[in-house]
Amino acid sequence: MATLTLDHLRVTYPNGVVAVRDFSLEVADGEFVVLVGPSGCGKSTVLRSIAGLEPADSGRILLDGRAVNDLAPGDRDVAMVFQNYALYPHMSVYKNMSLALRLRGMPKPDTDMRVRDAAASLGLSDLLDRKPGELSGGQRQRVALGRAIVREPRVFLFDEPLSNLDARLRGSMRAELKSLHQRLRTTSIYVTHDQEEAMTLGDRVVVMNKGEIQQVGAPLDIYAQPTNRFVAGFVGTPPMNFFEGSVTRDGASAWFVPANPAAGRFPIPASKAHSLANRSPPAITLGLRPQAFQVTAPGGGTGVWAVTVRVVEPLGESMDLICDWFGQPLRARVTADPTIRPGQTIGLLVDEPRALWFNPDEFGATL
Numbered sequence: 001m002a003t004l005t006l007d008h009l010r011v012t013y014p015n016g017v018v019a020v021r022d023f024s025l026e027v028a029d030g031e032f033v034v035l036v037g038p039s040g041c042g043k044s045t046v047l048r049s050i051a052g053l054e055p056a057d058s059g060r061i062l063l064d065g066r067a068v069n070d071l072a073p074g075d076r077d078v079a080m081v082f083q084n085y086a087l088y089p090h091m092s093v094y095k096n097m098s099l100a101l102r103l104r105g106m107p108k109p110d111t112d113m114r115v116r117d118a119a120a121s122l123g124l125s126d127l128l129d130r131k132p133g134e135l136s137g138g139q140r141q142r143v144a145l146g147r148a149i150v151r152e153p154r155v156f157l158f159d160e161p162l163s164n165l166d167a168r169l170r171g172s173m174r175a176e177l178k179s180l181h182q183r184l185r186t187t188s189i190y191v192t193h194d195q196e197e198a199m200t201l202g203d204r205v206v207v208m209n210k211g212e213i214q215q216v217g218a219p220l221d222i223y224a225q226p227t228n229r230f231v232a233g234f235v236g237t238p239p240m241n242f243f244e245g246s247v248t249r250d251g252a253s254a255w256f257v258p259a260n261p262a263a264g265r266f267p268i269p270a271s272k273a274h275s276l277a278n279r280s281p282p283a284i285t286l287g288l289r290p291q292a293f294q295v296t297a298p299g300g301g302t303g304v305w306a307v308t309v310r311v312v313e314p315l316g317e318s319m320d321l322i323c324d325w326f327g328q329p330l331r332a333r334v335t336a337d338p339t340i341r342p343g344q345t346i347g348l349l350v351d352e353p354r355a356l357w358f359n360p361d362e363f364g365a366t367l
Contacts, residue, residue: 002064002077002154002187003029004050009059011045019045021211023059030185034202036192037234042211043191047157050189051080063154079148080157083164085140087132087147093119094128097146111150118146121180138169145180158190162197174200195235199223207231214363228365229285229358238290238320238331244360246282256286263326267302269352276357276367285364287356290320293332295340298347305330305348312342323348 004027011020020042027033035043048054050061052073060067068076087096094115101111119125122142132140141161148156158177162170178201181188192198198205199219207214207222207230215227226232232240245258247268254273256266266286268276276284298306307323307330314336321340323330332348340346358364 003027003062004155004187004189005060005062005065006046006050007060007062009046009049009061010057011042011049011054012057019211020049020056023211023213025206025213025216027187027189030187032181032188032190032201032203033206034190034192034198034204035206035208036195036198037208037214039193041208043193043208044159046208047080047159047189047191050076050155051078051157052076053080077153078155078157079151079153080159081144081148081161083160085132085144085164087140087143089132092129092131093124093135093143093146096132096143097128097150100147100151114150114152115146118149121149121183122146122176137165138173141165141173142176145177149180149184154187156186156188158188160192161190163192163194170197177201196237199235205235207234209234226356226366228363229287229361230363232287232356232358232366236289238333240356241288241290241330242358243286243288243325243328245284245286247276247279247284248282249277256284258286258326258328260326260328263305263328266350266355267352268357269355272357272367283360284367285358285360287358288350289354290331290333292351292354293334293348294351295332295334295337296347296349298345303350303352305350306345307332307348309340309342309344309346312340321346 006023006025009020009023012018023046035046037043045054049056052071056069061069098111098115101114119128122145124142124146127139162173165173174197190201202219204216205219205222206216209230215222215231222231222235226235243258245256248255248257254268254277256268296304305325307325309321309323311322313320317336318333319336321332321334323332357367
């Protein structure tokens with residue numbers, strides 16, 4: 001196992017596009033860190049740079065304090081699991097898993113022991129003589145994992161390894177990956193665009209956008225305390241609702257006034273009132289997660305919003321309501337209620353303490 005340090009990493013593509021800029025991260029020995037962000041944010045480029053497949057313009061990549069920038073990929077002692085499995089179709093499972101060890105010249109008894117131990121841990125013992133074309137997608141992914149495991153690398157690198165699997169299989173493979181890491185405790189960097197994978201797998205999550213780190217932290221900390229509007233909108237299912245407006249003061253109280261004044265006003269908690277009420281200019285963005293709403297009768301007083309239901313999405317015990325709130329779209333995730341229909345006007349009680357406040361721009365900082 002190993003510590004991994006990325007020190008001010010920068011990667012520019014031949015066409016001049018800066019894919020990664022000033023990326024710095026410390027990964028502890030045995031830690032499982034997930035890089036997450038939208039397509040094109042640079043997360044796979046970071047992974048490929050660690051593996052030695054993408055040269056860095058500047059910055060250092062250190063394993064256990066030793067710079068490896070100038071080492072060939074095969075000399076870095078890292079193992080990478082790819083999105084497309086990258087298995088040799090003419091080789092059996094056994095030969096695919098053992099190839100790297102055979103190329104190293106490892107004695108056959110040691111190679112055999114490693115392959116069979118890894119196969120047993122991954123449920124592949126009965127499949128060692130099959131070819132990849134005879135396996136399901138989940139089995140192929142296990143073979144790719146096994147090929148990495150037998151190398152006993154200092155660092156595992158995972159590049160969206162579950163994205164080609166169906167939803168049910170992704171869920172089971174996530175659990176297997178987490179169990180595998182708990183057994184091996186190998187330092188791991190995992191790349192995904194799926195924030196659900198990031199939240200469930202990572203000891204820490206690194207949220208990226210446009211080649212830069214937006215926030216690093218434990219999954220629940222990032223969910224509850226996003227550092228800016230981008231992170232708040234990216235992490236969480238369904239995505240957070242954002243409402244533009246301004247802050248006004250009324251005596252000792254402060255209120256959020258939406259862009260459409262006909263919507264009324266929203267009380268700002270006393271703990272935030274002083275700092276937010278003195279903003280200049282007063283423009284501000286209110287963020288509310290869909291889970292922050294509860295269905296009630298319309299016109300129920302302060303904190304109850306009257307909305308028109310446009311779409312109902314049943315999810316079993318819960319359902320998503322896509323609503324119109326005075327010209328602004330709003331999504332609420334609430335307890336399932338078969339009596340709620342499109343076109344109906346309902347009240348949504350807002351859980352005020354769950355409100356988040358942002359500067360009014362794409363990357364507006366949390367206030």
